[in-house]
Amino acid sequence: MVKVTFVSSDGTRRAVDIAEGETAREAALFNDVPGIDGDCGGVCACATCHVFVDPAWIDKVGRLAEGGAEADLLQFAEGANEYSRLACQIPIEPLMEGLILHVPEQQY
């Protein structure tokens, strides 16, 4: 198991354990982390699992690939920036132990 911490927009921190290979979206949904909707079912089709990767972790998680489906969707998300990713596109690996993800106030 890998420990991932979600920080909500009001600063509340929730640490959850997630099995290797599952995604950050599943980490949130399986543990009822508020603020991650994940409407499409985790197939990179809706942008309602938008997270901001903590800057200290962005290199381990990887930046958004330009021109892909994920970037297509995130361009319309509120407040998207250089640390934005879709949680469904972040498969959890052991090197992510302690990962910190910030959750936007709301998704749409």
Next chain:
Amino acid sequence: MDTDMVEPNIREKVAFIPIDEIDVARPSLFQKDTVGLFFERLRREEPVHYCRESYVGPYWSITKFDDIMAVDTNHKVFSSEAKLGGIAIEDMHSAKSALELEMFIAMDPPKHNQQRKAVTGAVAPSNLLLLEPTIRERACQILDDLPVGEDIDWVDKVAVELTTMTLATLFDFPWEERRKLTRWSDVTTAAPETGIVASYEARRAELIECAMYFKGLWEQRINAEPKNDLISMMAHSPATRDMPFLEFLGNLLLLIVGGNDTTRNSISGGVLALNQNPDAYLKLNNDPGLITSMVPEIIRWQTPLTHMRRTALQDWEIGGKKIRKGDKVVMWYLSGNRDETVIDRADEFIIDRKNPRHHLSFGYGIHRCMGNRLAELQLRIIWEEIHKRFAKIEVTGEPERLFSNLVRGITKLPVRLHAR
């Protein structure tokens, strides 16, 4: 083929039509609400189905959830471009269409992306937080003015009123004239068969009147400080301010139809669904907290837009069928939303569904409905306020439905209100 005319034997009739004669484009099937029987058969026997002949020409029907998702997220192969036919089963720039309207829902990237980005902020969650008190206040006023114990038309008195008020708020539209928005929304999607307009020429004339009205508002806003309403945003954003006039009009109408016809019908559809499912109504009355999950379930159940259409830019295979370059491909959201292989007990209206937002009503991919949270917000507010006031909204007569294969509309819903 008059299967839909013979109501009592309809199930049997649908079961025996040769599969390649099925044509789900006929608006009468939606008006009679029998189209679901055809979709059920297509999902079972031929989920990717080719109709050779119809009043809109040949087209493919995509009827299962996952196949629809695959088409919707593949905008590089399946184009929304107006010049190729656009986003509805009836071609956009056909001889019948009123004006060569251009709107970003019927564009491919990169132009689509620039224009959508320019207006999406108006319906972003942070802006909705600012709008919520106004929408609630107006919803309360609508409900407080309703007579208890009398027969009224829910569509006219509540559904149309609330969505029109919300639109007027979004556009900062002159308040007393707000019903113009409703009219223009109806006219935009109307064919003469509906009785809404007398002819295609009459429709054209009304849309030009609409265009002139908005031109006036545009000029007023462009000369004022930028504000948070949609017209001001479009007038001041670099992506939209120099837009050709038909494009400006097209995008406005897109926002009007998108924000009006759809939510209006979900507001009515929810009342109907609760009356058809008394157990669900009882559950709701005992626990109004269920409104949160009921709202997306209503949107799935109603599926206010029955489909979106694409045009294949290259040969492509879906569900074992070979789609050819140039083919018309129709994603029937209404069918995908009843797909048992993805949605548990899809034929049941379940207000405490576990994963209620996993439905197709908003579409997916880059064209996904940008007003989705505004739609949910309006529905949540209206149901919260209904719950405070009324023990039941009783449907007292048969609903009337719209003659359209695109907008799944309820045009009349007689109800009687019971005080709490």
